[in-house]
Amino acid sequence: MADASPIETHAHVLTLAEPLPLDSGRALAPVEIAYQTYGRLNAAKDNAIIVCHALTGDQHLASPHPKTGKPGWWSRVVGPNRPIDTNRFFVICSNVIGSCMGSSGPSSMADDGAPFAMRFPVITIRDMVRAQVALIDHLGIDRLHGIVGGSMGGMQALSWAANFPERCGAVLVLASAPRQSAQNIAFHEVGRQAIMADPEWKGGDYYTADLDDPRKVGPEAGLAVARMAAHITYLSEQGLTQKFGRRLQDRDAKTFGFDADFQVESYLRYQGLAFTDRFDANSYLYITRAMDYFDLAEEHGGRLANAFAGLKTRMCLVSFDTDWLYPTSESRAVAHAVNAAGAPVSFVELSAPFGHDSFLLDVPALDRVIEGFL
Amino acid sequence: MADASPIETHAHVLTLAEPLPLDSGRALAPVEIAYQTYGRLNAAKDNAIIVCHALTGDQHLASPHPKTGKPGWWSRVVGPNRPIDTNRFFVICSNVIGSCMGSSGPSSMADDGAPFAMRFPVITIRDMVRAQVALIDHLGIDRLHGIVGGSMGGMQALSWAANFPERCGAVLVLASAPRQSAQNIAFHEVGRQAIMADPEWKGGDYYTADLDDPRKVGPEAGLAVARMAAHITYLSEQGLTQKFGRRLQDRDAKTFGFDADFQVESYLRYQGLAFTDRFDANSYLYITRAMDYFDLAEEHGGRLANAFAGLKTRMCLVSFDTDWLYPTSESRAVAHAVNAAGAPVSFVELSAPFGHDSFLLDVPALDRVIEGFL
Structure with a gap:
């Protein structure tokens, strides 16, 4: 299926003209968003897929990591003739705000020329998504063809669906949860x-x-x-x-x-x-703080189905039977809530021995789900 | 069932006359064993039960902890007319060697008058049991009426059964395993x-x-x-x-x-x-190192049933359905091995919401098992 064609990729940094309003009531400024793109945006600008990365992930999805030289963390999935086919799709992956791979985070310089350090505002998953919305605004994309994410990336995908449903095409959530558990x-x-x-x-x-x-x-x-x-x-x-x-x-x-x-x-x-x-x-x-604060039901009046009231597009949830960090019951709860909200949803539990990391590893059944859904 | 009678308890420290040989090939000297007794040893010296404590436990089983003032960690279970009835049994609990509540450990003084610190030899679960054997030798007890332990205490109970079967009466193992898993x-x-x-x-x-x-x-x-x-x-x-x-x-x-x-x-x-x-x-x-080194099968030629070849007495294993540290499958493996060795064994999985700590908490079904078995 996959071929060894070189992948077309570009590194970018967007500096926002305005401060980014945050859930805390504060605003972040300056804001830089480092992102990587793969493939080409078509003239109608309707072939873009955003991939949201996990806690310690980054924008180097399908091209070598600049510090470690290792292949991109999802090279197996993203590329020409791969499950997320860069011959068809324009794939965007941006480093989340708060991180350390080029987007604004605690190690970035504040306006006074010193690193933010702990002066950096506490952010939420929704704040990370707000930065991504600013990015697709900048790219002139009204509506994404797809939003894909695993683990914390899945939380971002859920937050997109809940808070920006009009910008969402198909939403694919892997090994994730609508809220962080006590454990x-x-x-x-x-x-x-x-x-x-x-x-x-x-x-x-x-x-x-x-x-x-x-x-x-x-x-x-x-x-x-x-x-x-x-x-x-x-x-x-x-x-x-x-x-x-x-x-x-x-x-x-x-x-x-x-x-x-x-x-x-x-x-x-x-x-x-x-x-x-x-x-x-x-x-x-x-x-980690942003993840702990994540509770999609709480954000929407205490009822998870409310979060998906505006959703018109398709959602797909995938869990893994050996994942004890974000177990199947969490994905099932989202599927029930999306269903209750009247949007089309599919849900599958895959069998894989790798635990939570299964979404990053060689699980052929996952590849088929991704390709089929998008 | 339980009454509020004051419990008769005595604190002791035994100093061994000889160095204690260890699995590492080294020997420990000097050796002090701090222990607490509850109830009275009868004239036939056949009513003694040794309770083996867990990783961070101590000998203060049913009387207040001298540092924290809190009730003994198993006061619920050990006392007059309690599941381990101190009106009938002479209950011994000794601080394991390597610990810090009076038995020799890294904070104890070596012969040169300075604390052992990391000069203390690495010990094993079997070494802890060797110290307990020296203790019952000192007390003139040929054969214990019972040996009871949860978690690391259960490892000690298993090690008693495997290495000193002629000294063992009934062996009760709670929430434990025959070896430490990779996780x-x-x-x-x-x-x-x-x-x-x-x-x-x-x-x-x-x-x-x-x-x-x-x-x-x-x-x-x-x-x-x-x-x-x-x-x-x-x-x-x-x-x-x-x-x-x-x-x-x-x-x-x-x-x-x-x-x-x-x-x-x-x-x-x-x-x-x-x-x-x-x-x-x-x-x-x-x-923790002693626990990690514990692998009863490895100690006995790679086959767990071999460990119980000399066992003539009864064994009972209890697991808890929410315990993911030492799950039911571990106790079941021991039950199968004891059975294969031809010794009488019973095994029960109890339902309790508290996870591994269930063996320390209020689980009435556990009390009934303990009382019935002993």
């Missing part, structure tokens, strides 16, 4: 406390004056611990057992010490360390 | 990394010269994060939702900041902080 808030809080307990966090003011300074700075140890804890929640117990079990790492026997005797320890330590090379700790605080 | 090792590793990443850990050498100095010392922030992460695993998603949901803490609206807006955040922060008042960070490292 998920709890895991995020562990991560935030790990970061803020690191003395190198310094109240968020850890950016060096010279941001080109290649020295690593900031609460890297705390951020690594946060990532390790989160990473466990992205995988299934079954997947961890299959992948690592109790196998030892490069040794024949336990060392009776505190080295990474087990493969799973070594793997987690690596995941934690690698993350600190590409992510900003304050961004981690702000984006 | 559980992963959660422990997050906790250890949180502690060791804290600059106050100082390679484990954080004990002040004057141990009576009331100043708090050590990697308290890291230990609190470790406890927070672990605490989530002790509860069920369902229990967290029922107890906290997305309710806010003492406020009417979100603050758009990083305070503990949600009740679940406030609760977790409290759990983390309270823990540091009563537990030693190095002990947390050593005891």
Whole structure:
């Protein structure tokens, strides 16, 4: 199905002319939105699909990550003759505000020439979507052909459907939820406390004056611990057992010490360390906070179906049977609510061993759902 | 059923005359074992039950904790006319070696007059049991009437059954497993990394010269994060939702900041902080390591049934339907293995909303199982 044609991609940064109003009542200024596009916008401007990224994702959807050199995080799905076919569609992926890959976030310069750090306003999922609306306004796109997102990207897709239904074509929500559960808030809080307990966090003011300074700075140890804890929640117990079990790492026997005797320890330590090379700790605080604040029913009078009252377009929800972070029951609740609101909705639970991360991994059934729905 | 009679209890510390040989090949010396007894040993010395405590538990089973003043952690179960009836039984609970409540652990003095710290040998669950065997030898008890333990206490009970079957009466294992899973090792590793990443850990050498100095010392922030992460695993998603949901803490609206807006955040922060008042960070490292190393099948030629080849007595296993840390499948695997070894075994899964912590909480069906089995 997929071919190896080079993908046409362009990197852009949009600077908004106006401050962006936020759910908190504050406004963000200046606002930069870094985004990547794949394929070409047609003359009618009706072939655009926006892909919304997850907590630690970025706009480098189908082209190499500039820091790590790794292929784009959804190269498997987006490209010529792939499930999201860039021969047909103009695919947009923007870095969410609050993040650290070019869009305005805590590491960005405020108007006074110093990084925002913790002066950055607390944002919401809806605020992230507001920035994306400003982006499609800039591109002259009235209505998106499709909106696609997994995990926090799915929250953004739901927020698009609830708050900007007239701008939405087909809405595809993967491995997500209409609100963050108590357990998920709890895991995020562990991560935030790990970061803020690191003395190198310094109240968020850890950016060096010279941001080109290649020295690593900031609460890297705390951020690594946060990532390790989160990473466990992205995988299934079954997947961890299959992948690592109790196998030892490069040794024949336990060392009776505190080295990474087990493969799973070594793997987690690596995941934690690698993350600190590409992510900003304050961004981690702000984006997890936005997720914890997300509750689509609460935003719409306490009833989830109200959120979809204006929706005229199709929605599709996909969950994974081993995902315990955003389990199937969450997607089912959205499907029921959209149905109650009278909009067309489909819902499928796919079987995959990878837990929450299934939406990022090789699940051929998912590819078929994406291609068929869009 | 239960009455309010005062419970007869005594605190003891046993100093072993000989070094304790360990699975690592090393030996521990000196060895002190702090233990609490309830009720009276009869003349035949055949009415003793040993209760094995969990990771952060201690010997203060049914009498107030000396540091916190709170009732003993199993006061509900152990006492006159309670499920483990101290009018009938002589109940022993000893602090595991490696811990910090009086038995030898990393905060204890080595022979050179300085705390062991990380010079303390890495121990195993079987080593903890060896210390308990030395204790019943000291008490002149040939054979225990019963051995009871939940979680890590259940691992000890299993290790008793596997390694000292001739000393065992009835063995009761609650919410436990014959080995630590990859996911559980992963959660422990997050906790250890949180502690060791804290600059106050100082390679484990954080004990002040004057141990009576009331100043708090050590990697308290890291230990609190470790406890927070672990605490989530002790509860069920369902229990967290029922107890906290997305309710806010003492406020009417979100603050758009990083305070503990949600009740679940406030609760977790409290759990983390309270823990540091009563537990030693190095002990947390050593005891989690002992749990991670636990694999009863591996100890017995790779086949779990081999572990129970010498068992002549009854075993009972109890799991809880909402326990995702040590799920029912683990207890079932033990039941099958004991059965395959030809020893009498019973197994029950109880329904309770509290997750792994159910074995510590008010589950009347559990009380009936304990009373009936012993």
